[in-house]
Amino acid sequence: EAGVTQSPTHLIKTRGQQATLRCSPISGHTSVYWYQQALGLGLQFLLWYDEGEERNRGNFPPRFSGRQFPNYSSELNVNALELEDSALYLCASSRDRARYSDTQYFGPGTRLTVL
Amino acid sequence: AQSVTQLDSQVPVFEEAPVELRCNYSSSVSVYLFWYVQYPNQGLQLLLKYLSGSTLVKGINGFEAEFNKSQTSFHLRKPSVHISDTAEYFCAVSGQGSSNTGKLIFGQGTTLQVKP
Numbered sequence: 589e590a591g592v593t594q595s596p597t598h599l600i601k602t603r604g605q606q607a608t609l610r611c612s613p614i615s616g617h618t619s620v621y622w623y624q625q626a627l628g629l630g631l632q633f634l635l636w637y638d639e640g641e642e643r644n645r646g647n648f649p650p651r652f653s654g655r656q657f658p659n660y661s662s663e664l665n666v667n668a669l670e671l672e673d674s675a676l677y678l679c680a681s682s683r684d685r686a687r688y689s690d691t692q693y694f695g696p697g698t699r700l701t702v703l
Numbered sequence: 704a705q706s707v708t709q710l711d712s713q714v715p716v717f718e719e720a721p722v723e724l725r726c727n728y729s730s731s732v733s734v735y736l737f738w739y740v741q742y743p744n745q746g747l748q749l750l751l752k753y754l755s756g757s758t759l760v761k762g763i764n765g766f767e768a769e770f771n772k773s774q775t776s777f778h779l780r781k782p783s784v785h786i787s788d789t790a791e792y793f794c795a796v797s798g799q800g801s802s803n804t805g806k807l808i809f810g811q812g813t814t815l816q817v818k819p
Contacts (some may be wrong), residue, residue, distance in 0.1 A: 636805035689735045694747040
């Protein structure tokens with residue numbers, strides 16, 4: 589069974605530009621989660637999508653947004669990039685959003701560098 | 704509010720020695736707890752999880768963890784480490800309540816450095 593996949597692996601942008609990151613969940617999983625892992629800040633929850641709807645978001649400004657497609661894949665968009673947006677962005681998926689106990693499985697991440 | 708504290712930022716240990724990585728959590732509701740490992744330049748891999756039942760949980764790669772409700776702890780242990788266990792380890796609690804729904808709340812991570 590294929591795991592969570594993310595693209596691109598690396599992304600280099602300049603300040604003020606927009607970045608688009610993509611994620612494909614494990615087959616059969618309907619929930620997709622995004623996390624930011626910035627140096628010194630640990631793993632921070634960004635967004636949660638399920639059945640095409642945004643279900644929850646973390647403490648991030650509105651320039652962080654995303655969507656989930658009918659095939660459950662997801663895209664994270666970061667507008668007006670700032671230097672502090674440089675981080676590893678991790679996507680995870682899970683099978684059943686109704687259960688707090690449901691395990692989240694992570695992809696390899698996209699390394700975003702803002703110059 | 705829910706939170707996770709990993710008590711050691713770095714743990715150096717010699718190969719074949721035992722190791723314990725400490726994790727304490729804070730939650731006013733019943734908890735679901737997880738340990739993940741992150742190898743250099745990779746994503747997170749699930750090591751083990753506690754949902755309910757036996758307080759001793761066994762995971763992959765010889766790791767195990769013990770859930771202690773009275774001490775609000777979920778420490779990770781391995782009786783004999785290998786060089787290949789060198790990685791960063793994250794303890795997490797499954798968020799509950801309207802503002803935390805869907806998210807994992809992570810500790811700051813512990814870097815395990817296994818020396819030959």
